[in-house]
Amino acid sequence: MMAARLLLARSYESPRITFTLCGLLALLGYSMVMLLDASGASPSSDDILVKVTSPTEVHGSAGQIIRIEGTISNVGSKSTSNSGGIAYISIVDLVAKVPVDLEDWSAEKGLYIPSIEPGQSLPLEWNVRLVKAGSYTIDILFNRDSDLSSPPFSSSKIFLTVQPKFNLNPENILPVAFGVPAVLLAILGSVNYYRGRKTGIYG
Amino acid sequence: MTLELYKSEISGNFYSLRGTSWIVAASLIFSLVAYLLLTDKELSLLDQGEMLFTLSEIVISLGTIMAVTSASSTISTEIESKTFESLLLTPTSSRQIAFQKLLSITTSWFFLYVIAIPYLIAISNGTNLSLSSILYIGIYGTLLVVGFSAISIALSAKLKSSKNSVMVALMVLLIMLAPSIFFATSLKKSSFGMAIENINPVSHAMNSLDNVLVDNQQSLFEQASHLLEVSIFAVICLAILTYSSRRFEVSPVV
Amino acid sequence: MTAASRGMRSLVTESKDSPASKVNANDNSSIITSGLSKMYEKLKAVDSLNLAVDSGDIFGFLGPNGAGKTTTIRMLCGLIPPSAGIARVAGFDIIRESMKIRSVIGLLPESSGFYNWMNAEEYLFHFALLYKIEPSVARNRALRLIEKVGLAEKAHAPISYYSRGMRQRLGLARALINDPRIIFLDEPTLGLDPSGQEEIRKILLELNREKGVTIFLSSHALGEVSSLCNKIAVINHGQLIAKGNIDELRAQAGVSNTIVVRVVNTPAARLQLSNMPFQGKTSEEGSLISVTFSEGSQGPSNYDNVIECIIKQGLQVYDIRRPDTSLEEVFFKFTRPKNVDSDAEKNGGVR
Numbered sequence: 001m002m003a004a005r006l007l008l009a010r011s012y013e014s015p016r017i018t019f020t021l022c023g024l025l026a027l028l029g030y031s032m033v034m035l036l037d038a039s040g041a042s043p044s045s046d047d048i049l050v051k052v053t054s055p056t057e058v059h060g061s062a063g064q065i066i067r068i069e070g071t072i073s074n075v076g077s078k079s080t081s082n083s084g085g086i087a088y089i090s091i092v093d094l095v096a097k098v099p100v101d102l103e104d105w106s107a108e109k110g111l112y113i114p115s116i117e118p119g120q121s122l123p124l125e126w127n128v129r130l131v132k133a134g135s136y137t138i139d140i141l142f143n144r145d146s147d148l149s150s151p152p153f154s155s156s157k158i159f160l161t162v163q164p165k166f167n168l169n170p171e172n173i174l175p176v177a178f179g180v181p182a183v184l185l186a187i188l189g190s191v192n193y194y195r196g197r198k199t200g201i202y203g
Numbered sequence: 204m205t206l207e208l209y210k211s212e213i214s215g216n217f218y219s220l221r222g223t224s225w226i227v228a229a230s231l232i233f234s235l236v237a238y239l240l241l242t243d244k245e246l247s248l249l250d251q252g253e254m255l256f257t258l259s260e261i262v263i264s265l266g267t268i269m270a271v272t273s274a275s276s277t278i279s280t281e282i283e284s285k286t287f288e289s290l291l292l293t294p295t296s297s298r299q300i301a302f303q304k305l306l307s308i309t310t311s312w313f314f315l316y317v318i319a320i321p322y323l324i325a326i327s328n329g330t331n332l333s334l335s336s337i338l339y340i341g342i343y344g345t346l347l348v349v350g351f352s353a354i355s356i357a358l359s360a361k362l363k364s365s366k367n368s369v370m371v372a373l374m375v376l377l378i379m380l381a382p383s384i385f386f387a388t389s390l391k392k393s394s395f396g397m398a399i400e401n402i403n404p405v406s407h408a409m410n411s412l413d414n415v416l417v418d419n420q421q422s423l424f425e426q427a428s429h430l431l432e433v434s435i436f437a438v439i440c441l442a443i444l445t446y447s448s449r450r451f452e453v454s455p456v457v
Numbered sequence: 458m459t460a461a462s463r464g465m466r467s468l469v470t471e472s473k474d475s476p477a478s479k480v481n482a483n484d485n486s487s488i489i490t491s492g493l494s495k496m497y498e499k500l501k502a503v504d505s506l507n508l509a510v511d512s513g514d515i516f517g518f519l520g521p522n523g524a525g526k527t528t529t530i531r532m533l534c535g536l537i538p539p540s541a542g543i544a545r546v547a548g549f550d551i552i553r554e555s556m557k558i559r560s561v562i563g564l565l566p567e568s569s570g571f572y573n574w575m576n577a578e579e580y581l582f583h584f585a586l587l588y589k590i591e592p593s594v595a596r597n598r599a600l601r602l603i604e605k606v607g608l609a610e611k612a613h614a615p616i617s618y619y620s621r622g623m624r625q626r627l628g629l630a631r632a633l634i635n636d637p638r639i640i641f642l643d644e645p646t647l648g649l650d651p652s653g654q655e656e657i658r659k660i661l662l663e664l665n666r667e668k669g670v671t672i673f674l675s676s677h678a679l680g681e682v683s684s685l686c687n688k689i690a691v692i693n694h695g696q697l698i699a700k701g702n703i704d705e706l707r708a709q710a711g712v713s714n715t716i717v718v719r720v721v722n723t724p725a726a727r728l729q730l731s732n733m734p735f736q737g738k739t740s741e742e743g744s745l746i747s748v749t750f751s752e753g754s755q756g757p758s759n760y761d762n763v764i765e766c767i768i769k770q771g772l773q774v775y776d777i778r779r780p781d782t783s784l785e786e787v788f789f790k791f792t793r794p795k796n797v798d799s800d801a802e803k804n805g806g807v808r
Contacts (some may be wrong), residue, residue: 064248076234107418110323129250173241173322173325173326176321176325178234179321180233180234181227181230184226184318188217190217191217195218
């Protein structure tokens with residue numbers, strides 16, 4: 001605080017210091033505005049925008065299928081910014097602290113977009129089966145074909161909580177689990193007993 | 204064509220300990236697996252489609268192992284126990300002998316499949332997968348059993364020794380089952396793994412069942428390519444058996 | 458003597474005069490082979506075998522172990538293909554018409570397996586159906602054969618409970634289930650008690666006399682062969698050594714036949730024996746006198762001569778027999794290696 005007062009006092013005396021101070025403040029303000037934009041502006045380029053349109057907080061139970069929806073928009077103006085790429089989802093397990101293998105979660109892991117014209121907006125959609133209970137984040141990502149060295153465009157996060165689902169259902173299975181072997185043994189036993197009587201083994 | 208040989212093979216299975224023990228053991232395994240799937244806390248977290256897929260893998264694996272074990276010793280056992288000579292003396296051709304034995308083994312698979320149906324219905328209760336699971340397990344199981352049995356019978360007649368023919372036949376089956384059981388996901392996705400999966404009928408069957416039961420792709424049209432591959436395998440094996448069963452001979456005596 | 462056997466007698470190794478080609482295709486109960494051979498890699502199991510068995514014969518097929526008897530029988534039954542030569546069984550070629558042969562022959566192998574879970578009735582019924590016999594006929598035939606071979610009491614017991622002899626009887630019944638025209642028997646009385654052996658012999662003779670069934674018998678029981686067979690062939694190392702009836706074999710082997718006559722021991726008998734035109738070796742056995750005649754130049758020319766002479770002399774005969782050992786001698790003569798024979802002679806005939 002003391003240093004700031006001193007700097008302010010000195011700036012009245014020197015125009016250079018005043019100009020530098022103003023520039024720094026403007027830059028700081030712009031950065032704050034960028035950071036505060038909750039729509040997830042691209043960190044590397046400003047022509048592709050990936051947004052989540054389905055709820056960002058999802059609760060489900062294991063076995064359930066949820067739908068992740070989003071949009072990808074080309075907000076650029078240059079004709080060279082219309083190259084396509086792959087949109088995909090990434091799920092991270094917050095409990096195990098590992099990314100999830102989408103093998104069983106989603107049949108269509110990546111959606112290829114051949115091209116997206118400037119001003120065009122395309123819908124994105126994934127059906128995701130909730131395989132395992134836990135807490136997860138889901139991001140929608142887009143890798144542009146023409147700029148693979150840059151980080152992917154990313155949406156904001158979806159927070160997913162999956163409750164365990166117990167299929168405990170002994171009433172269905174007990175009659176079958178005990179009944180089928182019992183019936184089989186009864187049939188085979190009768191057949192062999194009858195056979196034994198016929199051949200004189202059992203008198 | 205009289206099916207007397209087929210009938211006596213079936214009767215022999217029912218009246219012998221070996222034949223009945225297979226069926227009873229299979230039903231006990233199904234009972235154990237189904238019970239665990241539906242009552243064990245961890246296992247029951249699986250989706251019902253996953254449970255069905257697990258049970259279907261077991262049904263088909265047990266069926267093919269039973270078929271291969273029976274088929275690979277069917278002729279060599281007759282040669283070793285000296286019953287083959289009297290059979291060859293009847294006006295039943297070698298080809299008829301081979302195909303009636305194949306039919307009896309397929310019938311044994313059918314019994315195992317029928318026993319599995321109540322378990323499939325119990326596990327798929329509440330889903331729309333009952334009919335699909337029964338249908339696809341029946342189709343793939345039958346095609347694989349027919350194929351592996353045909354090859355095994357041909358081996359049995361060629362090698363004339365039960366020990367050797369059972370060993371070779373089980374090795375062939377193990378090689379076919381290996382990608383589904385032993386290959387990690389990363390190896391399956393490699394070019395080598397995918398090449399193996401493309402020619403392996405067991406992989407086609409398992410992948411198709413996965414698509415049907417786990418990913419809910421139930422239509423025959425969606426599984427046509429897998430069905431075709433497995434059918435081609437069965438046809439090739441039948442052709443091999445047809446060729447190799449032109450004439451059976453007993454072991455030489457010198 | 459049929460045309461076939463006349464053809465065989467003139468045959469050496471001429472393939473052009475193959476007797477198989479001279480066989481009337483309608484001759485339903487004969488076996489003819491010409492140059493029949495079987496090789497297993499470098500081992501010759503059967504070598505250029507030429508045989509002829511007429512319809513209605515009881516044909517004995519002798520040879521030591523490993524001589525090729527079983528291999529020959531298997532070829533004739535169409536179970537294994539020959540490496541060379543041709544053969545016809547019941548008029549059918551063994552290679553091209555093996556399926557037709559199966560319908561008209563029966564085989565009792567030396568060791569035969571059975572489906573142990575079946576009983577005798579089910580087993581015979583099963584085979585009858587495999588032979589495409591009508592079920593009602595099959596059932597009756599199975600029961601009749603079970604009765605015939607003496608298994609009626611154990612017909613319902615599983616075969617796993619059967620003794621060796623019972624299995625042998627069941628095997629014979631199976632060989633007869635299709636009413637064959639030719640039966641191949643490999644050691645049919647092996648494992649049977651004496652009464653069982655006698656029963657089998659009776660069955661075979663009955664089949665031969667009443668139905669004209671041709672019997673091809675391979676056996677080491679030389680007594681059985683000599684009592685049953687009207688023709689015999691001897692095989693060794695896969696090759697035919699000798700063939701013919703017993704007298705012809707003896708002549709080929711150079712073994713003299715013997716006839717033993719036993720008469721009641723009286724002074725008159727001793728006198729009468731001394732007046733016999735034949736010289737024989739005499740020995741007294743208590744109340745009997747045993748005289749052994751050797752057929753040939755110094756003895757009777759055949760069995761009939763002896764009987765004629767005895768009748769003329771008015772002797773009180775106890776029995777007349779031709780000892781079985783004579784066929785044994787023939788067999789050894791043909792199958793023993795030559796150096797063993799000469800050693801035996803040097804040692805005064807000790808075997």
